[in-house]
Each structure stands twice: as structure tokens, then as C-alpha cells.
Amino acid sequence: MKLKKQLHRTFQAEEDFLKYQEEILVLEEEDVELYEDIISLPHRAEEKLIHLVEQAIQGVHKRHELLQKEREVIEASREEFKKIEKLLPKLSSKEKRKQYQSLYDTMQARYEAYEKIYTTYLESLQETESLYEQLAKGVEGERLQTTIDQVNRLYNDLIKQNERFNKLTKEYNYTKKELVDS
Secondary structure (H helix, E strand, O other): OHHHHHHHHHHHHOHHHHHHHHHHHHHHHHHHHHHHHHHOOOOOOHHHHHHHHHHHHHHHHHHHHHHHHHHHHHHHHHHHHHHHHHHHHHOOOHHHHHHHHHHHHHHHHHHHHHHHHHHHHHHHHHHHHHHHHHHHHOOOHHHHHHHHHHHHHHHHHHHHHHHHHHHHHHHHHHHHHHHHHO
């Protein structure tokens, strides 16, 4: 059946997605460690501070590169998945058409959820880099706190957006399995 083949092509298009997510997660963990090292430095350790900030900013840039690769994978998947829409009217069973339409709608919602993640993540990377630059310059007080609050708000938004994306992914996988197994 053409639909099942197209679903498989969509799956194949996303194969590297998890790899990029895992790499980003490792870099995020390293970022947390670097941030903790930076804020725990004594005031006179300027040379060490500069070194740690440079490492942290390099990590931000690496995450940005991986985010771009991740987005390319999602876009390739989206292009493959769009082809399913043309096949839906050709289904002879009204019930199957309804089920595949539900699957299609879930996947479209998933792609939209990813776009929100992507946009928020980009903004969080920019703010994180700004935070590190401020720390390197010795910025303190309200200005620094505003940036920290902004970074934290963005990461909290990302957590919520990722939860929605993961929920939609599970819903899609469940529905797809039911359809493919039937």
C-alpha cells in the first residue's frame, strides 16, 4: 500500500533526528557544568573565567549547528509526509480515511510544535550567549538578573513545548502502529 510506504519514508527521513537531539542534550549538560563553574569562580580568576566563557560560547555555537541539522531533518520528514495528503482521498474505506486523516492531523500538529521549539531554542541560544558575554565583562545587578530570568523563562518554555512535541509523537506512533498493524 502506498500510504504505508510513504509513512516508512517519513520515518526514514527522521532517523538522524534522535542522534542530533542526543548530541544537543550532551552539550546542554556540559553547558550547565560550565555555567556552574563560572558562577563559582572567585573574583580574581579572570583568566579562568575568560577560558570557561569561551568554552561555553563554543558549546552554544555547536548547539546552534546541531539545531539547524535537526531542523533540516524535520523539514525533510515534513516534505515526505505531505505526500500522504494526496493519497488520503484514494482510500476506499471511509473509516480508514478517517483514521489516516487523524494521523495526518496529529503529525501536522507535531511539526507545528517543533517549529515553536525551534524558534524558542534559537532565542534561548542567543540569550545564553549574551549571558556568557555579560559574565565575561563582569556585568552584575539588575541587567545580569534580567538576562538570567530571560534564559530561565525560555528554558521553561522549551520544557513545556518539548512535552507537547513528545505527546504528539507518542500519539502519532500509537495511531501509526494501529494502522500499519491492521
